[in-house]
Amino acid sequence: EDQVTQSPEALRLQEGESSSLNCSYTVSGLRGLFWYRQDPGKGPEFLFTLYSAGEEKEKERLKATLTKKESFLHITAPKPEDSATYLCAVQADDYKLSFGAGTTVTVRA
């Protein structure tokens, strides 16, 4: 069975303090690794898809990287509006996404 483990569970940052979130996975036949952002009371919002080890994607202060066993979401110089829960998910040989439990990021001004 596909397994996705995210760490840490929670991360409290000062505005401007860069950090990284980890997503380690076990999957047979990775089709894609997905990062989503979820705000309280809302649905997950798509951020990135990564397909191959070594691939990187960037969007504003966020950068996602992928190896054969894990993915990192780097947050550079975060702002309070980056506070959210960040979800990692893997897609194997079928339609479904298997999600991790998420990392809740709080950025203080």
Added chain:
Amino acid sequence: DTAVSQTPKYLVTQMGNDKSIKCEQNLGHDTMYWYKQDSKKFLKIMFSYNNKELIINETVPNRFSPKSPDKAHLNLHINSLELGDSAVYFCASSQVGGGRKGSKNIQYFGAGTRLSVL
């Protein structure tokens, strides 16, 4: 325009009742999904339909029955509600399923329906 919309947003009901949650997507996608997010925040797939055909049916009690009248709609009907059914239910859609690489397998989620069973 909301891409994936669910109704209602909140649903409070008594044990034993039957309830439905509706989902509609205006993205022209072929595949729709239902996920359950429990109190520990794990999102877990329940069902998936591709062009009105059921393609994923995880180990879900048969009190849960999805219905897809057309490829833009996927409704979830729940019979004989139990306390353990309390959760947030999310609908999602993607252009194609099957794990194909490329932007077409990105899943877009609705805002969720918070179900509370008393």
